[in-house]
Amino acid sequence: QVKGDGRNAYSFFSPDMHASYRTRVSLEKELRQAISRNEFELHYQPLVSLSQDRITGMEALVRWRHPSHGIVAPSRFIHFAEEAGIIHDISRWVLETGCAQLAVWRRQFPDLRLTANLSSRDFDQSDLSDTISRTLSRNGLAAGSLELEIAESLLLENTERVAPRLQNLRELGVGVSIHDFGTGYSSLVSLQRFGVTRLKIDRSFVRDMNGHGNHPIISAIAGIAQGFDIRLAAEGVERGEQMQTLDGMGCDEMQGFYFSRPVDAEAATRLLRDFRPSRMGHGNNGVP
Numbered sequence: 001q002v003k004g005d006g007r008n009a010y011s012f013f014s015p016d017m018h019a020s021y022r023t024r025v026s027l028e029k030e031l032r033q034a035i036s037r038n039e040f041e042l043h044y045q046p047l048v049s050l051s052q053d054r055i056t057g058m059e060a061l062v063r064w065r066h067p068s069h070g071i072v073a074p075s076r077f078i079h080f081a082e083e084a085g086i087i088h089d090i091s092r093w094v095l096e097t098g099c100a101q102l103a104v105w106r107r108q109f110p111d112l113r114l115t116a117n118l119s120s121r122d123f124d125q126s127d128l129s130d131t132i133s134r135t136l137s138r139n140g141l142a143a144g145s146l147e148l149e150i151a152e153s154l155l156l157e158n159t160e161r162v163a164p165r166l167q168n169l170r171e172l173g174v175g176v177s178i179h180d181f182g183t184g185y186s187s188l189v190s191l192q193r194f195g196v197t198r199l200k201i202d203r204s205f206v207r208d209m210n211g212h213g214n215h216p217i218i219s220a221i222a223g224i225a226q227g228f229d230i231r232l233a234a235e236g237v238e239r240g241e242q243m244q245t246l247d248g249m250g251c252d253e254m255q256g257f258y259f260s261r262p263v264d265a266e267a268a269t270r271l272l273r274d275f276r277p278s279r280m281g282h283g284n285n286g287v288p
């Protein structure tokens with residue numbers, strides 16, 4: 001996975017998209033073909049609950065196995081896919097593939113949930129919740145087993161476009177989590193109005209945590225979550241002290257390289273079977 005993380009494709013997949021017209025045209029063509037050519041893959045990163053001492057969720061993260069550039073990270077193509085109007089097809093593929101995998105996992109791990117990212121552009125689709133509802137029933141899954149991660153900035157966008165579709169998703173019963181919480185300025189009213197079910201503290205705040213000091217932003221977010229009865233998670237946990245401090249601040253679910261990097265489905269299955277947060281640092285804990 002490290003080998004082809006897309007860095008060698010840097011000039012081709014320029015993230016700022018100042019690439020030449022020809023490069024953009026060929027990238028668009030290749031992205032359009034990537035689904036039918038089966039070039040997308042999902043990797044999964046565990047969400048860990050310390051109090052339950054187990055993995056409670058898996059986040060599906062897409063990768064593109066490009067025939068000549070190796071594995072391309074989503075930051076290299078999602079933005080472009082949004083601009084080119086290809087993101088809907090990618091999102092559908094991610095949801096279908098992730099839900100099929102979740103259905104397999106839930107036979108052995110019945111409470112497991114899947115989280116998947118939705119792009120702001122996915123909210124252009126008036127049939128968004130129907131598509132998701134069909135995907136769930138095709139895979140025999142209850143709506144509560146799926147959580148959709150959206151960016152905080154979505155709550156600030158044109159609410160006429162977003163509000164009814166978020167409402168439909170909540171009525172369907174899927175969870176809605178805000179995954180970079182604290183970086184935007186969504187109003188507290190919108191958290192309540194849209195029935196947000198989880199706030200995920202942005203990794204930049206976790207990165208800036210030092211051993212002792214107080215952590216005013218994280219405390220404030222924890223207070224909001226508690227006050228609104230919204231579950232709290234943190235992403236980007238890389239060190240044991242961060243885990244301990246977050247635990248002490250009432251964060252009930254964590255994700256980050258400290259526990260595991262995103263891994264393929266097979267390695268994720270091993271983690272589900274063997275990984276226990278309480279056994280961290282004690283021999284083989286399922287971590288690949």
Ligand code: C2E
Nearest residue numbers: 061062073074075078094117118119236237238256257258
């Ligand atoms: P995200 O949803 O916030 O996903 C977490 C990203 O943080 C992943 O990068 C993961 O590898 C990285 N990460 C996890 N733990 C740590 C840590 O402890 N430290 C650090 N430094 N990084 C950590 P990845 O897989 O490259 O994904 C980047 C972003 O691309 C995602 O951020 C998400 O916004 C987007 N993305 C990924 N898959 C999809 C998808 O299927 N659809 C859409 N629309 N966006 C996606």
